[in-house]
Amino acid sequence: MDFRLTPEQDARKKEFYRVCKELYDKKPASYSGIESKNHIDECWDFHRFCAREYGKRGWLTFGWPAEYGGAGDMMDKVLFSEAVGYFGLPGVDEFGVAMLAPTLLAAASEEIKKKFLPGIASGETMWCELWSEPNAGSDLAGLTTTAIKKGDEYIVNGQKTWNTSAHRADWAFGVYRNDPQAPKHKNLTFLLCDMKSPGITVKGIPYMDGSHIYNEVYMDDVHIPANQIVGKDGGGWAVVNVLAGFERSNIGLVYGLLSAIEHLVAYCNETKRNGVLLSKDPIIRNRISDLATGLEAVRTLALHIADQQSRHEMGLMDAAAVKVFSSELMEKMAQISTDLLGPYGQVSHSKFAKMNGNWESMYQTCFVPIVSMGTNEIQRNIIAWYGLGLPRMK
Numbered sequence: 001m002d003f004r005l006t007p008e009q010d011a012r013k014k015e016f017y018r019v020c021k022e023l024y025d026k027k028p029a030s031y032s033g034i035e036s037k038n039h040i041d042e043c044w045d046f047h048r049f050c051a052r053e054y055g056k057r058g059w060l061t062f063g064w065p066a067e068y069g070g071a072g073d074m075m076d077k078v079l080f081s082e083a084v085g086y087f088g089l090p091g092v093d094e095f096g097v098a099m100l101a102p103t104l105l106a107a108a109s110e111e112i113k114k115k116f117l118p119g120i121a122s123g124e125t126m127w128c129e130l131w132s133e134p135n136a137g138s139d140l141a142g143l144t145t146t147a148i149k150k151g152d153e154y155i156v157n158g159q160k161t162w163n164t165s166a167h168r169a170d171w172a173f174g175v176y177r178n179d180p181q182a183p184k185h186k187n188l189t190f191l192l193c194d195m196k197s198p199g200i201t202v203k204g205i206p207y208m209d210g211s212h213i214y215n216e217v218y219m220d221d222v223h224i225p226a227n228q229i230v231g232k233d234g235g236g237w238a239v240v241n242v243l244a245g246f247e248r249s250n251i252g253l254v255y256g257l258l259s260a261i262e263h264l265v266a267y268c269n270e271t272k273r274n275g276v277l278l279s280k281d282p283i284i285r286n287r288i289s290d291l292a293t294g295l296e297a298v299r300t301l302a303l304h305i306a307d308q309q310s311r312h313e314m315g316l317m318d319a320a321a322v323k324v325f326s327s328e329l330m331e332k333m334a335q336i337s338t339d340l341l342g343p344y345g346q347v348s349h350s351k352f353a354k355m356n357g358n359w360e361s362m363y364q365t366c367f368v369p370i371v372s373m374g375t376n377e378i379q380r381n382i383i384a385w386y387g388l389g390l391p392r393m394k
C-alpha cells in the first residue's frame, strides 16, 4: 500500500497549513485550546472568525455532493483536519460540520437540506446536541423529554443535560419522545430547534477547572415547527444511529495530539534530570515511542474512516473503534506527560508552568472523550456485538 500523497494532495496540505498558521497568529492571548471558545467571549468570536475563513474557502463542505456546495473529497477533509488539529484551532463546529451535515445529507428531506446546509457550509450557524438527560445517557432510548405534535408544531417539555456549547449555539439538534406510552426505541423524534425559542433556559454546569463548557437545558412548552423534523415522526432512533456514527468517528480529535507529541519530544530533548537529558532515559524513550506508535496507528485508522465514509460504508464497529482508540491514546498521553513533568505538570497559570501549562489542562480534560459520545464501555459492547459477533450479556 502506498501512503504517499499525490502532488495535488501535497499542495492542498501545504495550503491548509499555511492558512491555519496565519489564523493561529491571530488568536487572542486568552485562547488556550478549543474548549476555551466555550468559556471566553473573545475566544468564541475567534471561533466564529475561523469558521467564516474556512467557510469562504469551501473547507467546511469536503465530501458533500456538489449540488449542496461540496468542494473537495474525504482526503481533503483528512488533510484539513490535520492542519486545524496541528495548530489547535477552533472554527470547525464539531456539531454542525462533523455530525449534523453528513446526517442531513444521509437522512433529511430536500427542504431541510436547503434550509440548513448553507449556514453550516459558510460557518455562520453553530449547533449543539440535545440528547442526554439526567436519567438517559448510555440508555439514550430511555429519554423522557416529550415532543407532542399539535397541528403544524411539536410542543417540547423536559430537561436535557451535559449539553456542550448550548449557551453559545444558534441551533440545536435533539431527540424527544413523541408518545410517552410507546416502547423505548419507537416514537422518538429528531428535531432541529432554534436556541432562541421561547421556553428554553440554559444553565451552566461548571467544569472542574471552573470553565463554562457544559450545560443543562430546560425546555418548557417550546414550540418547534413540525417541518424541522429529520427523518420520520417516530423514526428518530434511526437518525440518532446515523449521527452517532459520524460523532464517534470524528477524526479531528486525533490531530490535536500531533503537535502535543512534538512539544513533548522537544521538552525531553532540552530538559536534564540528574545531569542527563530526559530523552536519553530508556524508560522515557520507551513510553514516548509507545505514544508515537499509537499516534501513527490512529492516523491510519483516520484514513480508513475517510475511505469508508467516501464509499458510504462506515460500520458501527469502525466508528466505535476509532472513538475508543483515540480517546484512550489522549488519556495515555496526558498521563505520560504529567508523569514526565512531575510537579510542573500540575500548574498552568504560573511562572513555573511548562509548555504554556497546556498539559495541566489536558490532564483535566482527557477523560471527556472517554465518557462523552457514549462511554468506552458502551463502544466496547458495540465492537463485541456488531463487529465480532460475540453474544450479548443478559
Ligand SMILES: Cc1cc2nc3c(=O)[nH]c(=O)nc-3n(C[C@H](O)[C@H](O)[C@H](O)COP(=O)(O)OP(=O)(O)OC[C@H]3O[C@@H](n4cnc5c(N)ncnc54)[C@H](O)[C@@H]3O)c2cc1C
Pocket (backbone or CB within 6 Å): 128, 129, 130, 131, 132, 134, 135, 136, 137, 138, 139, 161, 162, 163, 164, 165, 214, 368, 371, 372, 373, 374, 375, 376, 377, 378, 381
Ligand atoms: C464532558 C461531557 C460532554 C458531553 N456532551 C454532551 C452533549 O453535548 N450533548 C449530549 O446530549 N450529551 C453529552 N454528554 C453526555 C454523554 O453522552 C453521557 O454522559 C454518556 O452517554 C454517558 O451517560 P451517563 O452520563 O448517563 O452515564 P450512565 O449511562 O449512567 O453510565 C454510568 C456508567 O455505567 C456504564 N454503563 C452503563 N450502561 C452500561 C452497559 N450496558 N454496559 C457496560 N457499562 C455500562 C457506563 O459506561 C458508565 O461508566 C456529555 C458528557 C460529558 C461527560
